[in-house]
Amino acid sequence: MxxxxxxxxxxxxxxxxxxxxxxxxxxxxxxxxxxxxxxxxxxxxxxxxxxxxxxxxxxxxxxxxxxEAVLERILQLWLDSVSQFSEELGPRHNLTRYISEKLDQSRLNPSASKVFAMALIGEEPFVLEFLRRFFVDELQKEKQTLDRWVEQGLMKPVPVEHLFITIWAMTQTYADFDGQVKVLLQKEQLEESDFDDAKQFITRMILLSCGIEEV
Amino acid sequence: MxxxxxxxxxxxxxxxxxxxxxxxxxxxxxxxxxxxxxxxxxxxxxxxxxxxxxxxxxxxxxxxxxxEAVLERILQLWLDSVSQFSEELGPRHNLTRYISEKLDQSRLNPSASKVFAMALIGEEPFVLEFLRRFFVDELQKEKQTLDRWVEQGLMKPVPVEHLFITIWAMTQTYADFDGQVKVLLQKEQLEESDFDDAKQFITRMILLSCGIEEV
DNA sequence: CTGTATTCTGACCGGATGTTCAAGTTTTGC
DNA sequence: GCAAAACTTGAACATCCGGTCAGAATACAG
Known part of the structure; x- marks a missing residue:
């Protein structure tokens, strides 16, 4: 130094x-x-x-x-790096970007994802507290945005909570359970192309389920 | 043993x-x-x-x-309880049943899911060995079945590895990270209806991405 | 330079935990 | 019914780990 x-x-x-x-x-x-x-x-x-x-x-x-300090630092970095939903850009753009950013996080900072997942799975009390403080309100806001898009006919109605739960599950799994992913892909290390494949597949799936992407 | x-x-x-x-x-x-x-x-x-x-x-x-004994028992129960893909029943029936069975496992035996996830996230060496022995071959078989369905025009081509990775991620998350799910759904306990909602949403999403379900 | 605040660090402690052991008790095979 | 095998169990051991502390070293302010 x-x-x-x-x-x-x-x-x-x-x-x-x-x-x-x-x-x-x-x-x-x-x-x-x-x-x-x-x-x-x-x-x-x-x-x-x-x-x-x-x-x-x-x-x-x-x-x-x-x-706790480590988790708080992770959360801060996350909140800083994930864009807010912006209503005027519409569902396709926002969902695509959201999934892309989440997968980039999994790829570029797997340690953070993993520590957070470990704390969650072990139900460390303050992690659940963090979630309540930071994400529940956030989810409410995003839900309202999605509702407006539905009203405007830009997408079909979806169960918003399950939508986000599944997006998080899919995107985080590539960091949290990278050992498992590597075994199934039969690779020593995950490459950027693997994340791109995942990105494309997950995005398509989510957009389809929201009635945005054509089949 | x-x-x-x-x-x-x-x-x-x-x-x-x-x-x-x-x-x-x-x-x-x-x-x-x-x-x-x-x-x-x-x-x-x-x-x-x-x-x-x-x-x-x-x-x-x-x-x-x-x-190790606990993990081996869990794996045995899983292998016994998950049906094999049967080609003649077609993709819609098989995928629907697969997702349903995985979510039932998460609901009825969350401990098993959680222990396995903990071992995986901690990269206990013998768990990765288990995966290699039991699931890699299994995945190959299912891949071939899906390939035949694609040939027969029963579904669109999909990246099979990512398909299964995401199905596992989505279905397991309701057991492994149930604390997180409860916070987001704002419930004290997950009920069967929550799992049914998840089942419906995930199934629809997967079927859509395989070009089976109509939009 | 001088005194104060901050930082550094080796040595130590109390408690917890995985594991062993040897001496008992019960079950089994015949 | 009896010896051997299988099972039970209290007690002890060795190790490790989080946390403390007192005093040394360093940085800082005036």
């Missing part, structure tokens, strides 16, 4: 803290995804981050705190 | 063993699903099964052995 040659003294005040926290969070996310939440030890994170274990605990009091 | 080849005299010979192993496996599956694989302790399993901890280890040398 090279330091910036010129940096005002004020910035240095919080420089160390921010840098170390970022290092710890990134390392922790990677190891959580690789080893599983419970099997990951603070020692592993410390070793891979090149810090003593006690230093990890200096920034994050407990392992649970650290996991 | 291997049963005694001679069942001649009386079944009491292996009665105790079989009964206790079944009890342990069922209990372990439930707790693995509830607590996660790593957080589950042999003590928990012992307590809930009403046995001393040392007795668990009498039947299963290590926790890893026990987990």
């Amino acid at each position: 090279s330091e910036s040659p010129k940096r005002s003294k004020n910035q240095l005040k919080t420089h160390i803290r921010a840098q170390n926290q970022a290092l710890i969070l990134e390392t922790a996310e990677r190891i959580f995804a690789r080893q599983g939440l419970a099997k990951t030890t603070t020692q592993m994170i410390a070793d891979e981050a090149g810090l003593p274990k006690a230093n990890i605990h200096y920034y994050y009091r407990s392992k649970k705190d650290l996991l | 291997s049963e005694s080849p001679k069942r001649s005299k009386n079944q009491l010979k292996t009665h105790i063993r079989a009964q206790n192993q079944a009890l342990i496996l069922e209990t372990a599956e439930r707790i693995f699903a509830r607590q996660g694989l790593a957080k589950t302790t042999t003590q928990m399993i012992a307590d809930e099964a009403g046995l001393p901890k040392a007795n668990i280890h009498y039947y299963y040398r290590s926790k890893k052995d026990l987990l």
Whole structure:
């Protein structure tokens, strides 16, 4: 790590803290995804981050705190990277983009997806809380948008909750269960083309079910 | 793993063993699903099964052995309960039944689904081995059947691997991530009607993408 | 430079957990 | 009915892991 040659003294005040926290969070996310939440030890994170274990605990009091911080960071990155539905662009464009962005996330940041899935499947209480706070309202908004598109005859009525549940399931599966996917595709590593195939197939399926795409 | 080849005299010979192993496996599956694989302790399993901890280890040398046995039992139940594709019944009937059976599994035996998903997401080595042994061949067979249906004009050509990956993803998500589903549907518990809704939506989507269902 | 705040870190602790063992009890084969 | 095999079980062991802490080192402000 090279330091910036010129940096005002004020910035240095919080420089160390921010840098170390970022290092710890990134390392922790990677190891959580690789080893599983419970099997990951603070020692592993410390070793891979090149810090003593006690230093990890200096920034994050407990392992649970650290996991929460990792999840919050993941959620923040997600919220920043997923576009909002924009009514005027219509259902075809929005759904296509949504699926594309979700699959890009699975491809480009599989660790984040996997950690979140692990926390969800283990029903860590604060993850369900996150979902309530961030996604339930979001879903309501998108539901209203879809309703208006239906009214305008731009698409057929669909069970919106199940629509999103299945989109998430399909797109996340390529990150969360990549081991399974690799076995079934008989590949050592998933390539961008595999994600493109999935993108095309899933998009077509969703658009068809919304009565947008022609058969 | 291997049963005694001679069942001649009386079944009491292996009665105790079989009964206790079944009890342990069922209990372990439930707790693995509830607590996660790593957080589950042999003590928990012992307590809930009403046995001393040392007795668990009498039947299963290590926790890893026990987990393997649980997974093998799950896989066996799955293979027994999922019907084979039968070419003469055609794609609509087979796909509809396949999706229905998978969702019934998620509804009626969520623990099994969840344990398997946990093992998969944690990439337990022997699970990937199971997949290779049991599902890859299976997928090949189903692919050939679908190919013949395509030739006969009963359905459109589809990327079969992605078709099955997405069907599995959608149907399993209702068991594996039931916490998430409950939050989004805003329900305390999933009812049969929720699974019926999912069944209808997913089936329609898959049939449409195969060019079977009319829009 | 000096004092204060922040960061670093080795050593340690308490508790939990998988596993073993040896001594008991029950069941089985004959 | 009796010896062997199978099963049961309390107790102990070795290990590992999250978390603490006191004091050293470093960065910062004035």
